Amino acid sequence: LGWIGRNSCLIVPGGGSYYFISVIFSRLALVADLPVMADHCPPSCNKCLEKCPTEALVAPGRLDARKCIAYHTIENKGEIDQAVSEKNSEWIFGCDICQEVCPWNRRPRGARRPIGEINSVLNQLDRAGWLSLSHNEFLEYFRKTPIHRTGYQRLMRNVEACLRTGDRAEEEKGA
Template sequence: MSTTQKVFSEKIKAKTRELGLLDCGISRAERLEEEKPRLERWLNQEMHGEMGYMARNKDMRLDPRLIVEGAQSVISVLLNYFPKEQQHDSEAPVLSKYAYGKDYHFVLKDKLNALLKFIQDELAPCNGRPFVDSAPVLDKAWAAKAGLGWVGKHTNLISVEHGSFFFIGELIVDLELEPDTRVVRDYCGSCTRCIDACPTQAIVAPRVVDARRCISYQTIEQKGELDESLQGQFNDRVFGCDICQDVCPWNLKSEAHQEPDFEPHPQLMKLTLKEWQEMDHPLFNELFRKSAVKRTKFEGLKRNLRFIERASSPGESQSPEE
């Protein structure tokens, strides 16, 4: 590897820090051979549910050179979203922490586009594309390959330094850079806190999540009505779920983000149970105008609210043990 490629890699990492990113790692753009059997087994067991896009473009998902012509390097970045405050009303429906502020797809993609422009203007001419959950890219696999962490038993990437409350994005470029050689070993050990804590038993084996049972999938991806067999098991989660991350000991390392775009609407954190239940369309639009919650739409959020309200109503449902 030439001195120039090493210098380029160092300057790229320095720029990511300037952009407010948590960490950065670089990998060679090559086929992810180890991921293929795991992906195929998961798809064959239909654990992706209605997420049909997961079964499409499998070859692209495994080889970034099929997405970006001439790709030579995958730059993986992390962006912290751990919030400064939690929802005030302990009885209110629970919103996933990642959805408090502006939709991360836009925030992180803007930073990756700024990084690409920096590379093109300051380092070398190149072509590249940013990716934030928007194309067939296995972000956790690439981040692990770049030495940013390991994939925990809950299937989220865990960083030794930062825990797991962060977004992952990639910039795939046709520029040869010095790849990171750090390999982070699996520090989960014998811990099963995430598996034990999942109220719907969606983590069916270490590093295997049946999306159909996952609260995040049900409240965001699921079309139509929610799975009645999971009634009473959502623990008041109305959009997304953080339970498996909340119980992870590595998240004792989490520190509040410094990203202005992730600051919640002033009214959001103060919403009471009654205000959630009585939310109308105008209030929904006001609170979630730029939020990821818009994905489920007003009707979807009301559906989720009805589902957890029924679980808390006497005589409406029973726990699986009853």
């Protein structure tokens, strides 16, 4: 399929790292592709390691999930680690910084952002809208999106954590 980049994501040649991997079961005889073995990251590029806000990329290709915003906002069913939360004032579901700075993602095939109605919802909700989001609204807006996977309670936990961090940052600027 590709190789594991310095951002610890699978990078598909000509397409970048914005992919979901899936499986198709078939009885058809299919010809296998040749494996992609080598790391094709530009030798001097370390943008993903340098830009990670929580330093979760501890070495090229090595991710410490305990520090990763994406892990905490999607997978973590408990409390968000305070050290991670203090560095996150904008990501309520995942974090793509290591992918956004990757040169392989300059022109990926296909869509790499939520599209259509979900973009509209995300752009329209302000602070009050997020804080007053009901469970029914969550289902209406996000039922057929990856955000639904995290669940209403955890999404609201993420929203509140981001807002607290943003509020602290604003207070520090004003002080």
